[in-house]
Amino acid sequence: MTKDSAANVAIKVVAIDGPSGAGKGTLSRLVAQRLGYHLLDSGALYRLTALAVLETGVDVEDPVAAAKVARNLNVNFQPDQEDTRILLDGRDVSGDIRTERVSMAASQVAAYPPVREALLQRQRDFRQMPGLVADGRDMGTTVFPDANVKIFLTASPEARAERRYRQLVEKGETVDMAALVADIRQRDKQDSERPVSPLKPAPDAIYLDSTDLSIDEVLAQILKHTES
Ligand code: DC
Secondary structure, three states: OOHHHHHHHOOEEEEEEOOOOOOHHHHHHHHHHHHOOEEEEHHHHHHHHHHHHHHHOOOOOOHHHHHHHHHOOOEEEEEOOOOEEEEEOOEEOOOHHHOHHHHHHHHHHOOOHHHHHHHHHHHHOOOOOOEEEEEEOOHHHHHOOOOOEEEEEEOOHHHHHHHHHHHHHHOOOOOOHHHHHHHHHHHHHHHHHOOOOOOOOOOOOEEEEOOOOOHHHHHHHHHHHHHO
């Protein structure tokens, strides 16, 4: 181990993993704000890779070509109080990476081992003083296996679809609830059955089901674990 990486390992990490729609994004941001830590939205890196693949006409079925795109991503995360602006080649793509089309492509490229490998060090580089909250699927298992606190946050597919439904309706989009539940189930299946870094709790993760809990209740539980 190099001196740098040895020093890096002393920096605290709170890993928050789980399926989409469990509230990880909101909770991770709130936990990071409370602790004054940096925030890694690892899903955004897979979404950015997918967007860049789709926009540049690279074959989404080609893992090596997609990995090249991942390695060369020119990304800038600009956090503020409310949210993080995400720039790709200087262009704000915060909205573009959240469409259903990009979500499906992100889940596809995230299953490619060369893409995951290409994004590994970029994710570890977010581990900076005074600490990091890392949001994803494999934060506690693969990217930061030595994280100080590992949370596996989940909720029923119906509860997750309902949250997504409300978000989309707020944005003025027309949505079909049954299609949303079907999408979520398909993505869960894709994410949990892939051979590399599948979505599964680390053996030492704390399992939290947010189906019947408010954001404040989940936040309080996570913060309790960061204090102990
Ligand atoms: O959390 P999200 O919905 O923004 O993630 C987008 C996609 O990337 C989703 O299909 C899961 C995948 N992902 C992953 O495989 N590993 C991560 N650490 C984060 C996200």
